[in-house]
Amino acid sequence: GAVVSQHPSRVICKSGTSVKIECRSLDFQATTMFWYRQFPKQSLMLMATSNEGSKATYEQGVEKDKFLINHASLTLSTLTVTSAHPEDSSFYICSAGDRGALDNSPLHFGNGTRLTVT
Amino acid sequence: QKEVEQNSGPLSVPEGAIASLNCTYSDRGSQSFFWYRQYSGKSPELIMFIYSNGDKEDGRFTAQLNKASQYVSLLIRDSQPSDSATYLCAVNMSPSSASKIIFGSGTRLSIRP
Numbered sequence: 001g002a003v004v005s006q007h008p009s010r011v012i013c014k015s016g017t018s019v020k021i022e023c024r025s026l027d028f029q030a031t032t033m034f035w036y037r038q039f040p041k042q043s044l045m046l047m048a049t050s051n052e053g054s055k056a057t058y059e060q061g062v063e064k065d066k067f068l069i070n071h072a073s074l075t076l077s078t079l080t081v082t083s084a085h086p087e088d089s090s091f092y093i094c095s096a097g098d099r100g101a102l103d104n105s106p107l108h109f110g111n112g113t114r115l116t117v118t
Numbered sequence: 119q120k121e122v123e124q125n126s127g128p129l130s131v132p133e134g135a136i137a138s139l140n141c142t143y144s145d146r147g148s149q150s151f152f153w154y155r156q157y158s159g160k161s162p163e164l165i166m167f168i169y170s171n172g173d174k175e176d177g178r179f180t181a182q183l184n185k186a187s188q189y190v191s192l193l194i195r196d197s198q199p200s201d202s203a204t205y206l207c208a209v210n211m212s213p214s215s216a217s218k219i220i221f222g223s224g225t226r227l228s229i230r231p
Binding site: 034043045049095107109 | 160219
């Protein structure tokens with residue numbers, strides 16, 4: 001089955017620093033990847049849609065200058081949390097759909113990155 | 119109105135019984151529907167997906183879709199303690215290839231031995 005790899009799985013950083021999270025599709029090509037954020041005991045909230053070769057589409061309320069997304073190839077998207085603050089501490093999860101599958105095929109999720117900003 | 123609504127639970131079901139999880143969605147044009155299971159601290163894992171009205175069975179799981187009522191459900195037969203998790207209903211809100219999937223808030227299911 002389709003595999004999405006996300007790295008790192010856990011990161012602790014100091015307030016004001018930037019953190020980069022990578023999301024790779026290992027056995028399929030993904031023109032579109034999605035970035036979600038999940039706070040404790042809450043559901044997944046879509047942050048942005050990452051489009052290969054073009055700008056990401058951000059959901060309302062998500063600061064594009066703070067959460068930088070780059071989708072330079074069909075197998076890699078990165079999310080950079082810039083100038084992180086404690087309120088950015090959360091579980092970040094990427095997902096992707098198989099480009100070769102149906103347009104409405106399920107998403108496959110990475111294992112998530114737990115970010116803690118001190 | 120939320121785009122995808124679920125009862126947060128917790129839903130407590132005795133081992134061996136049928137667990138019934140429900141979900142409603144707001145976009146009548148939605149085309150595809152998914153159920154994910156999420157254990158605490160882990161990423162969601164796909165349980166089932168359904169595109170057409172009616173029932174779809176896979177092992178102990180049955181997904182049911184009623185587009186007229188904008189309702190999708192998941193039945194888990196012969197519930198096991200390992201089924202205890204949060205179940206997320208997800209809906210593809212648009213039929214386009216770049217469409218996004220919106221999640222409900224999840225229902226916590228607890229299977230008691």
